[in-house]
Amino acid sequence: MGGFFSYPRIALADARKAREAAKDLxxxxxxxxxxxxQAKRATRNAGNSFEAVATGA
Known part of the structure; x- marks a missing residue:
């Protein structure tokens, strides 16, 4: 029987690297x-400019 939710798995080493990067910031x-x-907003809005929509880029 499967679970109800899929929990995102991350390696402990990757989690530690992310923590260190946050501490450095x-x-x-x-x-x-x-x-x-800010990074998420930039990638989400990258193709939503008027020029991109108008030219179909």
């Missing part, structure tokens, strides 16, 4: 959460 006075949101 904090040490440089950058908010890791804000950086992640």
């Amino acid at each position: 904090l040490a440089d006075d950058h908010d890791p959460s804000a950086e992640k949101k």
Whole structure:
């Protein structure tokens, strides 16, 4: 019988690397959460400009 939800699996080593990267950002006075949101927003809006929609790019 399968589970109800699929839990995203991440290797412990990858989780530790991500933690270290976040700690480095904090040490440089950058908010890791804000950086992640900004990157997500940039990729989501990359093809939604008027020019991209008008030219079909």
